Amino acid sequence: MIQASEIRKIIHVDMDAFYASVEQLDQPEWRGKPLAVGGNAERGVIAAASYEARKYGVRSAMSSILAVKKCPHLIFAKPRFDRYKEISLIIRDIFYEYTDLVEPLSLDEAFLDVTENKKDIKSAILIARQIREAIKEETGLNASAGVSYNKFLAKTASDINKPNGQAVILPQDAEAFLEKLPIERFFGIGKVTTEKMKGFGIHCGADLKQFSLQFLTTKFGKSGLHYFNIVRGVHLSEVQPNRIRKSISAENTFDQDLISLEDMKMGLLPIIKELIRRIEKSGINGRTITLKIKYNDYSVQTRSRTLEQYPDKKQIEELAFEILNQEEIPKPVRLLGLGLSNLNITEEHVHFGKQLLIPFESTED
Structure with a gap:
């Protein structure tokens, strides 16, 4: 029996049809239509398919020729991985607002350990909902999420209510849920292993549970030990962050677009204060200050200034307003953000000009 003190709160966030959704976001005329990313009508392989295309049986890794047979009016889009990475970084910044224990699996999905989180929110379900709402607000894209006490179950849960949904598997419900789960729905059990298991009469979790550890390892x-454990809700793999923080930032989306420069200055002031609060809490400072401006048409502009020394609180405020004033704001503003990069966090934290000698293992982002 898992003790309450040992239960982790793990979220798996998975973007819905990510590549195809980005293309439909950037090309409004493609929205609501069957779309494939990669290949063309004559040759190639599908990298991703929109949900509209999936209704016709179009799937990733399918040949373009077969995809066209299934959906003659399929639209093909050339992959733009720089664009996908750009949006992926925005999404990851949202994750890091809640926790530094983020394990990206690809551009469009990641595990988060929110057992202890930066916002001191007790409910992982609420955090998952907030993250999905923030992703929608920041990017215009939908994400699904799964919540549970280990990575395997969180990943499994994220598929339950796709697209644009979330699900939770509680510790007390895990084994009963897994017993009913078809074996092909188990994360990490692919087509070949599925067919092999079905040859032994294993069609669902309950069937898998009947076999001994010795049989499964033989x-x-x-992998036999893994299968033996996961069907009992046991998966000890921890969320493995592989990121050195490169920036620290704060931003705000306004209820009404800001039109005048004075309104923008008033809107920027609490953002400056929040950034300073985060700097003081983390002990991190940076030499490059960047102002982010998102306009009412969702276009984004950034303006930066790099200093020779780490700024103090007064300098951060002065620089933020200087950067805002350096050129005309051409359109109404939906969002303002302020961040610091060129951080010194490898061997020591720099805290408003004071060097705090802290072992690397103890540093916080």
Whole structure:
């Protein structure tokens, strides 16, 4: 039995049809239509398919020729990985607002450990909902999420209410849920293993649970122990962050677009204060200050200034307003953000000009 003190709060966030959704976001005329990213009508392989295309049976890794047979009016879009990465970084910044324990699996999905989080929110379900709402607000894209006490179950849960939904698997419900789960729905069990298991009469979790550890390791090698454990709700792999923080920032989306420069200055002031609060809390400072401006048409502009020394609180405020004033704001403003980069966090934290000698293992982002 897992003790309450040992239960982790893990979220798996998975963007919905990410590549295809980005293309539909940037090309409004493609929205609501079957779309494939990659390949063309004559040759190639599909990298991603919109949900409208999936209704016709179009899937990733399918040949373009077969995809066109299934959906003759399929639209093909050339992949733009720089664009996908750009949006992926925005999404990851949202994750890091809640926790530094983020394990990206790809551009469009990641695990988060929010057992202890930066906002001191007790409910992982609420955090998942807030993250999905922030992703929608920041990017215009939908994300699904799964919540549970380990990575395997969180990943499994994220598929339950796709697209644009979330689900939770509680510790007390895990084994019963897994017993009913079709074996092909188990994360990490692919087509080949599925067919092999079905050859042994294993069609769902309850069937898998009937086989001994010795049988499973004999038939499936080292993976046998994994299968033995996961069907009992046991998965000990921790969220493995692989990121050195490169910036610290704060931003705000306004209820009404800001039109006048004075309104923008008033809107920027609490953002400056929040950034300074985060700097003081983390002990991190940076030499490059960047102002982010999102206009009412969702276009984004950034303006930066790099200093020779780490700024103090007064300098950050003065520089923020200087950067805002450096050129005309051409359109109404929906969002303002302020961030610091060129951080010194490798061997020590720099705290408003004072060097705090802290071992690397103890540093906080």
